[in-house]
Amino acid sequence: MFSSLRHRLLATASAVGLAGALLTVGSSPPADAAVPDTIPLKITNNSGRADQVHVYTLGTSLTTGRQGWADANGTFHAWPAGGNPPTPAPDASIPGPAAGQTKTIRIPKLSGRIYFSYGQKLDFRLTTGGLVQPAVQNPSDPNRNILFNWSEYTLNDSGLWLNSTQVDMFSTPYTVGVQRAGGGVSTTGQLKPGGYKAVFSALRAQPGWGGLIQTRPDGTVLRALSPLYGVETGALPASAMDDYVNRVWQKYTSTPLTVTPFADQPGTKYVGRVSGGVMHFTNSAGAVVTSFQKPDASSVFGCHKLLDAPNDTVRGPISRTLCAGFNRSTLLSNPNQPDTSAADFYQDSVTNHYARVIHDRMADGKAYAFAFDDVGHHESLVHDGNPAQAHLTLAPLD
Template sequence: MPHTLARPAVSLAAAAALAGGLLALGAPGRAQAAVPDTVPLKITNSSGRSEPVYVYDLGTQLSSGRQGWADANGAFHAWPAGGNPPTPAPDAAIPGPAAGQSKTIRIPKFSGRIYFSYGRKLDFRLTTGGLVQPAVQNPSDPNRDILFNWSEYTLNDSGLWLNSTQVDMFSAPYAVGVQRADGSVSSTGHLKPGGWTGFFDALRGRPGGWAGLIQTRPDGTVLRALSPLYGVETGALPANVMDDYVNRVWRKYTTSALTVTPFADRPGTKYYGRVSGDVMNFTDSSGAVVTSFRKPDAASIFGCHKLLDAPNDQVRGPISRTLCAGFNRSTLLVHPSQPDTTTADFYKDPVTNHYAREVHARTADGKAYAFAFDDVGNQESLVHDGSPRQAYLTLDPLS
C-alpha cells in the first residue's frame, strides 16, 4: 500500500514559496486582465509510445480550500471521505491524446498537480486525512511499475505558475509552457537529444551508490530514478554520502564568515555565519544571533528540511534556502558569499548532489527543479504569466 506523506511534498512547498515570492515582486499599479476561472491546457503526446495515456488534475480548490480533482472541462469534484485502511479514490482519469495527437482540457484555480501515466491508470487512495499520493520509494506501492510523472501548478487571480519537477524523481520526460496575452509562448523542461538515456548512463557510471536510485520493472524496463532524499531514506544511497563536504564546510567557517544575502532585491540585508562546534550561528549587521543551524546530514541537505528547515518567514527560511542550494550545488567552499549564482561553479566538487547535476546537464535550457530550492539563483524550470491565454504540457520521448 502507498503511504500518506507526513509532510507536504517539498516540491509543492517550493512552488508555493516561489509563487508567493513572485506575487510579492509584481509591479505595483500595473493594470492586469482578470484571470478566468479556468484556462485551457493543451496536452501534446510527442512520446512516440503506443500505450494509452491517462491524465489527472488533482489539487486544492483555492476558493474553498477543499481537496479534489477536476474533470476535462475544469469542473471541481471534492474527494469523498476516506478510510483506514485507505479506500479507492473515485476514478479521476481523463483519457489523454494518442501518440502524435493533442488534446485540450481546462484547468481550474488550483494549487495542485497534473499527473500523466502510460499504459495503466494510477491507483489513488483516500484516508481519513485526504488523498494518498503515489510513493514509489515504497516497494509495495501499487504504482511502482507504472511509468508516470507529474507537473505542478498554481492558477489563481494573479496568474499561472506551472513547472516541471524532478524533486521526487526523474521519470517520463515532459515540458511545460504558457501563452501570454500578447500571443508569445514561453516553455521549459525539454531534455537535450539523448538526455533520457544519458541521465541513466551517468548514474550507472557514478560510484558511491548513485546507481541505486534507478528503478526498473521486473523485465528491466527503466521507469525512473528516485531523488537522493528518497535514496537515503530507503538505504539505496549511503547516509554519509555528503559527510566529507559538510565537514570541510564546517572547518572553513570555523575560522571565517559565510555571508548570506538571501534577497536579490534587498542587497543590503546580509547575515553572517560562523561555526562553533556542531552549530553554525548567523548574526545580523548588529552582531545579534538571528538563527542557528546544526551540522546537517545528507537527508537534511537533499530534502531541504529537518536540520535545514525553511519556515515561511523573513530570516531563517531565506537563509536556509540559500544554505540548501549551496550544499546541493557544492558552492559553499567556492565563494564565502552566497548564493553563488554562477552556474559554472555548480556541482564541481566530487562530493555533490550528482542527481541534480545530471538532471541540469540533460535539460535543453539547463533549468530544472532537481531539489526543493533549485529556484535560488533562478535555476528552476518554471513558466509564469499574470494573464495566461493557454498552458501547454508536452510529453516527450524516452530517448
C-alpha cells in the first residue's frame, strides 16, 4: 500500500512516497511554466558492478489515486486486481544502464518510488488491497537476499520532489539530483569517500547496534535495517531508548518544554509539562491541546504509535518536533524545540546511532535516517518547481 513518508510509512509492509507533507513544500513554478506529464530521469551507473541493473517506477497516480507502474516511456499502467494469498505482479522492470553507462527514461506524475536492484529482479506481489513491496525485515521475504534500494519522489503540477532515503534501511548507495530549467543541477545523497563501508563498520563498533546489518549466506553485506525494524525483529533491544526517555520525562516534570513547530510562525508556541506520567501541551491561553504518554523505542524510531503525527495543525507538528528531538537526543540539552543545529545532534550516549552514523558519512551531512529528519531541513531532498530533468546516480559500494 502507498502512504506518506512522514506519516510513518509502515502501517503496512511498505510505504511509498512523498505524498502529503511534501506536496505543500517549496515554490510553485512560474505562472507561464507548466510541469509536463512526464520528465526525463537520467540514470548513471557509477557502481562499478558488472551485475545487470533492474529499474522500477512504482507509485500512486495523483490524478486517479490508482496504484501502478510506469514503463520506460513514462506511460502509467494500473495494477490488475490482486489476490489472497498475494499474486505475482506484472513484470514492471526496466533494464538499467551497464557499469559506466547512462540511460534516460521518463517518469510520470506520481507519488512513488524508483527502485533499482543488482543482478536479480525484485519480487512484487499484489493483494486485494494493492501492492506488497519488499519487506526485508522479514527473513522469508523473497527479496531478502537481493541487493537493492529505492528513491522516493513526487512529481505534480507544482514540480518535483526527489529524495534519497534511509528511513527503512541503509543499502547500496546512490545520489539524486534535479536539473533546473536554466541548466543548473542540485544533488544530494552522496557519501564521503569510503562512506558506504564506514557506515557498517561504525554500526558494528557501536555496542548493540551491529545486529541491524543483514548479510547473504555467503557473508556479502546487503544492508542495515532501520532501528525501528531492529526493535521489531529483536535485532536491537526494545529498551534502546529507555534511559534517555526516562531522563526527558523526569526533566520536564519540573521544567517547561517549549515547542515552536513552524519556522514561519514564531508566535505559535506550545508548552509541555509532565504530570501524572503524561506530557501535556498547552497553548498560549493555557488550554491543553494534546498529550503524550511516555514513548518507547518503537514509537521514537518510527515516529508513530505513542508519537503519532496526524496531518493536522497541532498534534502532528508537536509530535514531529518531539520525534526529531528524541532521535537526535536534543530534548535534554535544549528546552526550546526544535533544535535545528546539527552540531547539537546525537551528543548523548543514548541516541539514534543509526541516524548519527549515516549523517556523519554524508558529504553534505543530509539524510532521511528517520521519518521526520526534515525537521530543520536536514533531509536529503532536491526540489524544483519546473524541473527539466531528474537524476539518479548509482554509486560504488566502497
